[in-house]
Amino acid sequence: xxxxxxxxxxxxxxxxxxxxxxxxxxxxxxxxxxxxxxxxxxxxxxxxxxxxxxxxxxxxxxxxxxxxxxxxxxxxxxxxxxxxxxxxxxxxxxxxxxxxxxxxxxxxxxxxxxxxxxxxxxxxxxxxxxxxxxxxxxxxxxxxxxxxxxxxxxxxxxxxxxxxxxxxxxxxxxxxxxxxxxxxxxxxxxxxxxxxxxxxxxxxxxxxxxxxxxxxxxxxxxxxxxxxxxxxxxxxxxxxxxxxxxxxxxxxxxxxxxxxxxxxxxxxxxxxxxxxxxxxxxxxxxxxxxxx
Amino acid sequence: xxxxxxxxxxxxxxxxxxxxxxxxxxxxxxxxxxxxxxxxxxxxxxxxxxxxxxxxxxxxxxxxxxxxxxxxxxxxxxxxxxxxxxxxxxxxxxxxxxxxxxxxxxxxxxxxxxxxxxxxxxxxxxxxxxxxxxxxxxxxxxxxxxxxxxxxxxxxxxxxxxxxxxxxxxxxxxxxxxxxxxxxxxxxxxxxxxxxxxxxxxxxxxxxxxxxxxxxxxxxxxxxxxxxxxxxxxxxxxxxxxxxxxxxxxxxxxxxxxxxxxxxxxxxxxxxxxxxxxxxxxxxxxxxxxxxxxxxxxxxxxxxxxxxxxxxxxxxxxxxxxxxxxxxxxxx
Numbered sequence: 001x002x003x004x005x006x007x008x009x010x011x012x013x014x015x016x017x018x019x020x021x022x023x024x025x026x027x028x029x030x031x032x033x034x035x036x037x038x039x040x041x042x043x044x045x046x047x048x049x050x051x052x053x054x055x056x057x058x059x060x061x062x063x064x065x066x067x068x069x070x071x072x073x074x075x076x077x078x079x080x081x082x083x084x085x086x087x088x089x090x091x092x093x094x095x096x097x098x099x100x101x102x103x104x105x106x107x108x109x110x111x112x113x114x115x116x117x118x119x120x121x122x123x124x125x126x127x128x129x130x131x132x133x134x135x136x137x138x139x140x141x142x143x144x145x146x147x148x149x150x151x152x153x154x155x156x157x158x159x160x161x162x163x164x165x166x167x168x169x170x171x172x173x174x175x176x177x178x179x180x181x182x183x184x185x186x187x188x189x190x191x192x193x194x195x196x197x198x199x200x201x202x203x204x205x206x207x208x209x210x211x212x213x214x215x216x217x218x219x220x221x222x223x224x225x226x227x228x229x230x231x232x233x234x235x236x237x238x239x240x241x242x243x244x245x246x247x248x249x250x251x252x253x254x255x256x257x258x259x260x261x262x263x264x265x266x267x268x269x270x271x272x273x274x275x276x277x278x279x280x281x282x283x284x285x286x287x288x289x290x291x292x
Numbered sequence: 293x294x295x296x297x298x299x300x301x302x303x304x305x306x307x308x309x310x311x312x313x314x315x316x317x318x319x320x321x322x323x324x325x326x327x328x329x330x331x332x333x334x335x336x337x338x339x340x341x342x343x344x345x346x347x348x349x350x351x352x353x354x355x356x357x358x359x360x361x362x363x364x365x366x367x368x369x370x371x372x373x374x375x376x377x378x379x380x381x382x383x384x385x386x387x388x389x390x391x392x393x394x395x396x397x398x399x400x401x402x403x404x405x406x407x408x409x410x411x412x413x414x415x416x417x418x419x420x421x422x423x424x425x426x427x428x429x430x431x432x433x434x435x436x437x438x439x440x441x442x443x444x445x446x447x448x449x450x451x452x453x454x455x456x457x458x459x460x461x462x463x464x465x466x467x468x469x470x471x472x473x474x475x476x477x478x479x480x481x482x483x484x485x486x487x488x489x490x491x492x493x494x495x496x497x498x499x500x501x502x503x504x505x506x507x508x509x510x511x512x513x514x515x516x517x518x519x520x521x522x523x524x525x526x527x528x529x530x531x532x533x534x535x536x537x538x539x540x541x542x543x544x545x546x547x548x549x550x551x552x553x554x555x556x557x558x559x560x561x562x563x564x565x566x567x568x569x570x571x572x573x574x575x576x577x578x579x580x581x582x583x584x585x586x587x588x589x590x591x592x593x594x595x596x597x598x599x600x601x602x603x604x605x606x607x608x609x610x611x612x613x614x615x616x617x618x619x620x621x622x623x624x
Contacts, residue, residue: 037406039413088589094405095352099541100588102354106538107581114578224417227410265421269414273399276407 004137009253015143015212017249018150021242022205023226025153026198028235032174033194036086036097040105041202042220044081048074048203049123049215050112056123063126070207071200078199079192086195087188105220113217120214128211146208153201154242161238170194228268234281244283307553314459319452326451330523332563333455333462334516339543339555340469341512346541347550348473349505350485352405355396355412356513356540358419361532362389363514364521365423365430368438373429378441382518389514390507397506401499404488416534423529435528438521458519462556465512469552472508481505482550535577542584548596557595 023041031037038044052070055061061069085104089097127141160167172180173190181187206219213219229248233241248268256264275283318329342356367385370376376384396415400408423430430436440448448454472478480501483491492498521527539562547558562583566576591597 031406037409039409094409095346095350096588098352098354098406098409099538099545100585102534102538102541103581103584103588106535106577110577110581221417224410224414227413231407231410262421262425265425266418269418272411272414276403276411277399 007134007137008139009257010250011139011143011147013250013253014246015146015249016253017229017246018146019205019209019222020225020229020248021150021245022153022201022208023222024229024233024241024245025157025238026201026205027226028230028233028238028241029157029194029201030086030198031230032236033170033198034082034086034090034191036089036101038086038198039098039101039223040081040108041198041226042223043105043108044074044077044199044202045206045209045222046112046215046217046220047077047108048199048206049210049219050116050206051203052123052207052210053121053215063124066123067207070203074203075196075200077203078195078197081199082192082195087191090191105223109217109220116217120216122214123207123210125211142208142211146212149204149208150242150245153204154238157238166193225268228272231272232275232283234283240283311463315456318455323451326455327523328564328567330451330455330458331520332560333458334520334523335540335543335563336556336559337462337465337519338513338516338540339547339559340465340552341509341516342540343544343550343552343555344469344473344481344512345505345509347544347555348478348485349481349502351400351502351505352409353412353509354409354534354537354541355416355419356509357532357534357536358416359389359393359510359513360517360520360536361419361423361527361529362392362510363517364438364527364532365436365517366514367518368436368521368527369429371441372437372439378522379443382515382522385518386511386514389517390511393506393508393510394503396510397503400506401502413534416537420529420533423532431528433529435526437526439525440522454523458523461515461519465515466552466556469512473552477501477504538584539580542580542587544594545584546587546594548594551594551596554594554596561595 023045026044027038027041030041048070051073052066055066055069059066081104085100089100092100125142125145127145130141131138132141132144161171162168169180169185170190170193172183172185173187173194177187180190205222206215209219209222225245225248229241229245232244232248233239235241248271251271252264252267255267314329318326321329338356338360341359342353345351345353345356363385365385366388367378367381370381370384371378396412399411403411424433426432427434440454442448443453443457446453448457473481480491480496483494483496484498484501488498517532520531524531543558543562544555545558546554546562547556548554562580566579587594
C-alpha cells in the first residue's frame with residue numbers, strides 16, 4: 001500500500017480519536033467535579049450538533065458565529081442539566097444515577113427523533129471540501145481541524161486547571177467538597193460551571209463530527225468510546241485521556257482498514273475489559289484508596 | 293371465609309385474583325389481548341431475571357436485553373437451522389445465555405458501580421455488533437423469522453394457545469425465583485448488595501455468589517428471549533438495543549427493586565399501558581423515561597413499597613410487640 005494511504009488513515013484515525021477525546025474529557029470533568037457519571041453525555045453531543053444544525057437552517061450566520069453560539073448555548077444547557085438533574089442525584093446511589101441519566105439521554109434522543117425524523121443532515125463547514133497537500137499526499141482539512149480543536153481544548157483545560165483561580169477551585173471541589181466549602185469556594189457555582197464546561201465540550205464534539213459522519217439521533221452512541229478513552233486514561237488525567245482516545249481512534253481505523261468492520265467494532269470493548277482487568281486505574285492513572 | 297382471607301394475606305388474594313383473570317378471562321378478550329398478554333408475561337420473565345442481578349444482588353446491569361438476544365437467536369438457530377425439537381431448543385438457548393452470563397461475570401467480579409455499568413453497556417453494544425456482523429446465523433440487520441412450534445402434533449400457531457404455554461412457564465419462573473430469593477442464596481445476594489465487606493466477613497463467597505447471580509439472571513433473560521422470538525415470529529437486532537434494557541430497568545424500578553412480584557406487576561402494567569394509550573405510541577421512549585424519572589425520585593421502592601402502606605389500612609394485622617412494647621416489623 002502506498003505511503004499516502006497510511007498517512008490518510010492516520011489522519012482519519014486521529015480525527016476519530018479527537019472526537020472520542022472530547023467526549024471522554026467531558027465525562028471525566030463532570031465525574032471528577034460532581035461524582036456523577038453522565039450516561040447522557042452522548043446525547044449532549046447530539047444536542048450540540050442539532051443546535052448547530054438549527055442555527056444554520058434558521059439564520060444565515062457564518063460557520064464561526066454558529067460555532068461560538070452553539071458552544072454558548074451548550075453551556076447554558078449544561079447549567080440547566082446540572083440544576084434539574086445532577087444536583088438532586090449527587091448523593092443518590094450509583095444505580096439511581098446511571099438509570100436517571102440514561103433515561104434523560106433516551107428522552108433527549110427520542111425528542112430529537114420526533115422533531116427531526118430519521119433523516120441524516122449536516123452543517124456546512126469551510127474545511128469539509130478542502131484538502132491539504134503534502135507532496136503527493138492529500139488530507140481532508142476537516143480531519144486536521146478536528147484534531148487541532150481537541151489538542152487546543154486539552155491545552156486550554158490544562159492551563160485553566162493549573163493557572164486560573166476558577167480552575168483551581170474546581171480541582172479543590174473535586175478533591176474535597178467540605179474543605180473547599182470551608183475555604184470559601186461557592187461549591188454549587190463550581191458544579192454549574194463544571195457541567196457548563198462539560199456540555200460545551202460535548203457540543204464542540206458534535207459540531208466537529210457533523211461534517212464527517214452527519215447529524216442523526218443515534219450519534220450519541222459515541223458515548224461508549226468516550227468511556228473507553230476516559231477509563232484507559234485513568235479517569236484523572238487530561239493528557240492520559242487524550243492519548244488513550246488517539247490510540248483507540250488510530251487502532252480502530254487501521255484495524256478496520258486491514259481486518260474489516262468486525263475488528264473495528266470489537267476493539268473498544270476488548271480494550272476496555274483488558275485495561276480494567278490488568279490496570280484498573282488506567283494506563284496513566286495512579287492507584288486510589290477506597291473506603292470500605 | 294374471613295379467616296381464610298387473613299391467612300392468605302393481601303398479596304395472596306391479589307395474586308390469585310390476577311391468576312384467575314389471566315387463565316379464565318383471557319379467552320374472552322380479543323386476539324390482540326392474547327398477543328399483548330404473551331409479551332407482558334415474557335417481559336415479566338426478563339424483568340425477574342434482571343431483578344435477581346440488579347434488585348437482589350445489587351449489580352448494575354445494562355445488558356439484560358443482550359442475554360435476551362442470545363436466548364432468542366440461539367433458540368431460533370437450534371430450532372430452525374439444526375432442526376432440534378423446540379422444547380429442547382428453548383432451554384438450550386437459555387443455557388447458552390447463562391454461559392455468556394458466566395463469562396461476563398468474571399470481568400464484572402472486579403468492578404462495581406459505574407464501571408460495571410460501563411462494561412455491561414459495552415457488552416450490549418458488542419452483542420449488537422455481533423448480531424449485525426454474523427448474518428449467516430442471525431440474519432443480520434434484516435432479521436430472521438422464527439416459526440411457532442408443535443406440541444404433540446398440534447401446531448401452536450394460535451396466539452391463545454402459545455399464551456397458555458408462556459403463562460405456564462412464567463408461573464414456574466415466578467415460583468423458582470421466589471424460592472431462590474428466600475433461600476440462603478437469596479439472602480447471600482441481599483448481604484452482598486447491602487455491604488460486600490460485611491458479607492465477606494460473614495463467610496459468604498462473594499465472588500462465587502456474584503457469578504451465580506449473573507448466570508441465573510442471564511438464564512431467565514435468555515428464556516424470555518427464546519419465548520419472545522417464537523411469540524413474535526421475527527427478531528432483529530433493534531429489538532434488543534439499549535432501549536429494551538432500560539425498559540427492563542423501568543419494570544423493576546416501577547414494580548419495586550428486589551421484589552419478584554413487583555417485577556411482574558411492573559412488566560405487565562407497563563406492557564399494557566402503552567397499548568391502552570395508543571396516542572403515546574410514537575413517544576414511547578419519552579414517556580417511559582419520564583415514568584422512570586418520576587418513580588426514581590418519588591417512590592424509590594416502587595409499587596411493591598406502596599403496597600404495605602395501602603393494605604396496612606385495609607387489612608390491619610395483629611402486631612407483634614417485643615418486651616419494650618415497640619412494634620416488631622414483619623420481615624417482608
